[in-house]
Amino acid sequence: MNEKTMTEDHHYQQMIEEESICLQENLVYERPETLTDAAFHYCPGCGHGVAHRIIAEAIAELGIQEDVIGVAPVGCSVLAYNYFNIDMQEAAHGRASAVATGIKRVLPDKYVFFLSRRWRFSRNRNWRNNSYLQSRRKYFDCVYK
Amino acid sequence: MRELRLMKGNEALAEAAIRAGCDAYFGYPITPQSEILEYLSLYATERTGMVVLQAESEIASINMVYGAAGCGKKVMTSSSSPGISLMQEGISYIACAELPCLLVNVMRGGPGLGTIQPSQSDYFQSVKGGGHGDYHLIVLAPSTVQEMVDFVPISFDLAFKWRNPVMIVADGALGQMMEKVELFEQMPRSSTVPEWATVGKPKTRERNIITSLNLEAEKMEEHNLKLQKKYKQIEEQEVRYESINCDDADIVLVAFGLVARICMKAAELARDKGLKVGVFRPITLYPYPFKQINKLAKEGKRFFVVEMNAGQMLYDVKLAVNGLSEVAFHGRMGGMIPSPEEIVEKLEKQYQEAVI
Numbered sequence: 001m002n003e004k005t006m007t008e009d010h011h012y013q014q015m016i017e018e019e020s021i022c023l024q025e026n027l028v029y030e031r032p033e034t035l036t037d038a039a040f041h042y043c044p045g046c047g048h049g050v051a052h053r054i055i056a057e058a059i060a061e062l063g064i065q066e067d068v069i070g071v072a073p074v075g076c077s078v079l080a081y082n083y084f085n086i087d088m089q090e091a092a093h094g095r096a097s098a099v100a101t102g103i104k105r106v107l108p109d110k111y112v113f114f115l116s117r118r119w120r121f122s123r124n125r126n127w128r129n130n131s132y133l134q135s136r137r138k139y140f141d142c143v144y145k
Numbered sequence: 146m147r148e149l150r151l152m153k154g155n156e157a158l159a160e161a162a163i164r165a166g167c168d169a170y171f172g173y174p175i176t177p178q179s180e181i182l183e184y185l186s187l188y189a190t191e192r193t194g195m196v197v198l199q200a201e202s203e204i205a206s207i208n209m210v211y212g213a214a215g216c217g218k219k220v221m222t223s224s225s226s227p228g229i230s231l232m233q234e235g236i237s238y239i240a241c242a243e244l245p246c247l248l249v250n251v252m253r254g255g256p257g258l259g260t261i262q263p264s265q266s267d268y269f270q271s272v273k274g275g276g277h278g279d280y281h282l283i284v285l286a287p288s289t290v291q292e293m294v295d296f297v298p299i300s301f302d303l304a305f306k307w308r309n310p311v312m313i314v315a316d317g318a319l320g321q322m323m324e325k326v327e328l329f330e331q332m333p334r335s336s337t338v339p340e341w342a343t344v345g346k347p348k349t350r351e352r353n354i355i356t357s358l359n360l361e362a363e364k365m366e367e368h369n370l371k372l373q374k375k376y377k378q379i380e381e382q383e384v385r386y387e388s389i390n391c392d393d394a395d396i397v398l399v400a401f402g403l404v405a406r407i408c409m410k411a412a413e414l415a416r417d418k419g420l421k422v423g424v425f426r427p428i429t430l431y432p433y434p435f436k437q438i439n440k441l442a443k444e445g446k447r448f449f450v451v452e453m454n455a456g457q458m459l460y461d462v463k464l465a466v467n468g469l470s471e472v473a474f475h476g477r478m479g480g481m482i483p484s485p486e487e488i489v490e491k492l493e494k495q496y497q498e499a500v501i
Contacts, residue, residue: 067345071212072356081354087343089215090356092238095208098200102212103343105196106169106220110345 032060038082048076052083055113059086064111069103071096071114080115148328154290155180155320157328158223158249158313161297163189166334167247168218169196171209175228176261177317178251182223193334203228207235214244215355217342219301219335223249225317226267227258230275236310237276241357241372245304247297248282248312251320254480262480263317265402268457271314272431279369281376283311283383284430286401290324298329305339307379314430316453318482319403376432385428386437390416394423396496397441399462400451401427404483408451411488420492430458438465448472449492451483 031037034056040049059068065086072080074093081088091099096114104112152160159181162170170189172182182199189195196213200206206222213220224232229250239246252267254260269275271284283303285296293315300311338344346352359365389409391397396415398408405426415422425441427434442448447470450459456474463472475491477483 065345066347069216069343069345078358079360081352081356085346085352087346087353088355089212089343090354090358091211092208092234095204095211095235098205098208099212099215101198101200101205102169102171102209102214102220103216104212105171105198105209106213106216106218107344 032056034059034065034085036083036085040083041079042076046076051115052077052080056084067109068111068113069107071100071103071112073114073116077115147330150326150328151323152290152326153180153321153323154293154315155251156184157290157324157326158293158297158315158320159184159189160328161294162221162247163192163195164329164331165298165301166193166219166332167195167221167297167301168334169198169213169220170222171198171200171206171213171220172222172224173200173203173206173228175203175225177253177263177320178223178225178249180320181249181251193331195334203231204235207232207239210246210248211235211239211242211244211355214239214246215242215343217339217344219245219247219305221247221249223251225251225253225261226255226264227253229267229270233270233276235276236282237274237278237280238357239310240276240280240282241278241368242355243308243372244310244355245301245308246310247300247304248310250312250314252314252316254478260480261317263319263321263403263482264453264478264480265314265316265404266454266457266478267314268430268452268454271312272433272458272461280372281309281379281431283307283309283379283432285311285313285385286428286430287313287315287319288402288405288426290319290322291326293319294326294328298332303383307375307383308341309375309379314402316403317480380432383429384432384434384437386434387424387426387428388437389424389426391423391425391441391446393421394446395421396423396449396492397446398422398424398449398451398488398492399427399438399458400424401430401458404451404453407483407485408488410485411451411492414485414489415492418489418493420496422492427458433461433465435461435465438462439467439469442466442469446470447496449495450474451488452476453482454478 042048068086070088072090073096100114185197189197210222254264304311343353400408408424412422459474473495
């Protein structure tokens with residue numbers, strides 16, 4: 001580490017202290033109540049955690065925590081129910097859309113979403129793709145990722 | 146006076162589902178049970194607001210049942226043998242997640258695409274677990290169109306009592322034939338929400354999660370032990386059977402569903418010939434009436450099992466008898482129905498010395 005960088009580092013540390021960024025009143029970014037405090041298990045660089053957070057923030061912002069049911073798929077986000085602080089179901093492989101359809105049909109006033117990745121919708125998996133298309137056709141307010 | 150009607154088995158079952166306050170039906174047509182979906186589509190939504198949906202496949206149907214049952218609703222699906230095979234993965238998930246629901250299998254001849262004629266060849270699949278893992282369905286076998294009606298509310302009650310899927314196994318003939326039925330009064334659809342249901346998390350409780358997954362082996366074993374404990378209790382409390390003229394019988398015909406009725410006629414014919422024959426009909430195929438059959442075996446009675454398959458329930462009868470007595474078998478396959486005369490003939494051949 002050369003002398004210049006050390007000086008910059010020192011300068012930066014001073015700035016943080018001066019601005020007292022850690023104080024509660026200065027907090028501008030916090031965990032939404034729709035996320036649990038479990039640490040994500042996703043790999044570094046994976047977009048799942050970001051997507052979870054965005055969905056959770058949206059639910060919190062809309063104030064619909066009591067009216068949301070989520071469906072976790074099989075795959076990396078199979079444990080999504082550990083992270084969302086909402087009622088959730090975990091579906092069989094490729095069947096999240098069908099499970100979400102079942103929920104939405106008996107609870108039409110609730111918001112229902114499921115997590116899935118594009119390859120699980122298609123990639124020669126015709127039936128699964130069909131489930132997805134059918135649920136799109138019937139229920140436009142399901143949310144997809 | 147209850148309402149009397151002449152109805153097809155499938156239609157009677159569908160009518161019973163509406164009257165039992167069923168909240169949702171998800172299914173896909175297949176002969177010989179398509180009338181269930183047709184009947185519900187025509188009348189259910191209009192009468193009770195029940196959801197009736199023809200899904201894109203049997204696999205989607207069973208997963209929709211999973212989703213809706215997870216919301217604590219009274220949910221059902223129906224199909225026939227090949228369709229039920231497609232549903233097995235979902236049934237295993239439902240059993241593990243302990244979701245109450247009603248599954249109806251109006252059996253047709255197999256294996257493969259088989260035939261659309263009646264059969265009982267899904268006994269193993271229904272009773273021993275067609276899907277993966279250590280699970281059990283509560284399995285009821287009606288033998289009349291009246292029972293196709295009566296078993297629907299019983300099934301829903303059992304499903305919610307034990308948080309376990311219940312299956313009604315009928316056969317193509319029961320589904321298609323018409324008989325007089327006495328219908329029970331319309332029950333209201335329930336508005337109570339079970340505490341475990343995923344209906345949206347209020348601030349007052351922790352979130353509910355419906356899942357069949359546990360990556361920690363210790364916890365998964367714990368869940369399995371819990372399931373096994375439940376099955377043990379079901380075996381102790383929910384056995385149902387019918388015993389007809391078994392007390393003075395030398396030979397007991399053991400049969401379920403429609404074949405039990407054929408056996409009743411066969412027993413009558415046999416008694417005319419001087420053969421003391423009774424009929425034992427298991428109503429619950431799981432839990433199976435092992436103790437009752439074992440008691441008959443201890444009394445020295447011999448057994449003759451009749452089924453529309455190659456001998457599936459036969460194994461359970463042998464388990465119950467446990468070598469104490471003789472067990473013979475006659476079965477028809479591929480959609481063939483045994484006649485009472487045929488059964489008597491086989492019976493006479495088997496137990497010739499008893500005929501004299």
